[in-house]
Amino acid sequence: MSASRTALSALIQRDLTVLKKNFGEFVGRTLMQPFLLVFVFLYVFPTIGQGIGSAGGASGESAFATVLVPGVVAISIMFQGIQSVAIQMSQEFGFTREIEDRVQAPCPIWLVAVARVLSGAAQGLISAVIVLPIAAVVHAPGVHPNLSIHWWIAVTLIPLACIAMTSLGLFLGTSFEPRNIGVMFGFVILPLVFLGGTYYQWTKLSLVEIGGFHWLQALVLVNPLIYISEGMRAAFTDISHMHLWIVYPVLVAFCVIFLGLGLRNFRRRVLS
Numbered sequence: 001m002s003a004s005r006t007a008l009s010a011l012i013q014r015d016l017t018v019l020k021k022n023f024g025e026f027v028g029r030t031l032m033q034p035f036l037l038v039f040v041f042l043y044v045f046p047t048i049g050q051g052i053g054s055a056g057g058a059s060g061e062s063a064f065a066t067v068l069v070p071g072v073v074a075i076s077i078m079f080q081g082i083q084s085v086a087i088q089m090s091q092e093f094g095f096t097r098e099i100e101d102r103v104q105a106p107c108p109i110w111l112v113a114v115a116r117v118l119s120g121a122a123q124g125l126i127s128a129v130i131v132l133p134i135a136a137v138v139h140a141p142g143v144h145p146n147l148s149i150h151w152w153i154a155v156t157l158i159p160l161a162c163i164a165m166t167s168l169g170l171f172l173g174t175s176f177e178p179r180n181i182g183v184m185f186g187f188v189i190l191p192l193v194f195l196g197g198t199y200y201q202w203t204k205l206s207l208v209e210i211g212g213f214h215w216l217q218a219l220v221l222v223n224p225l226i227y228i229s230e231g232m233r234a235a236f237t238d239i240s241h242m243h244l245w246i247v248y249p250v251l252v253a254f255c256v257i258f259l260g261l262g263l264r265n266f267r268r269r270v271l272s
Helices: 002-021 023-047 054-093 109-137 151-175 178-194 202-207 215-222 224-236 244-271
Strands: none
Touching: 002 023, 002 109, 023 054, 023 109, 054 109, 054 151, 054 178, 054 224, 109 151, 109 244, 151 224, 151 244, 178 224, 202 215, 202 224, 224 244
């Protein structure tokens, strides 16, 4: 048991040491997409009079900014989880075969995968800390996101969200062959992003209905990103959001499901 703990700590420290050496690249990769999102939607569009919510003037644009900023934090956590675990795992099982060195550590095979999930979660946490202030300040004059940080939600929900997304990354990274990574982004990641509440509130989807059935509001409930986006709105704003007594249990359930499936696939890939 002591050897396993030591090996787990060493694996995590190894990943974090690599992160430290490539921190500039990590920051650039982390900031690029969130920065472009808020730059285009909150700066360029309002400046040229084409902003979302611009029909309501500056107040409408500010309302959209309030919705978007937590969504940008959520999407950065998701992409970091995919990047740090799924992409790396795919490479290690592919041409680098680095996974063969990792599984020789004096610990159970599943612990090697857990170490990658935890180190990826640490990177997701760092990305959230970096992205939030950037997303909050990049906007056109007159556009002001109305943010109000609720610390107890932030400090509990962000780590949970990071683990959920790195667990998803483990599942995806062990499910797709390296040659099929493009398929993963096209058929998994893009739907998660656009149906994950990044640009809108889940509570507003009740307006999308057929025969009185709020079909889209129900459909997106299978998307783990919607719970993170809504949780971030609860953590950083006072606008309407999904109840937290739904967000926390469902994210825990996604952690268990994705981690369980990922560990099973990881063991199968290693032993094969």
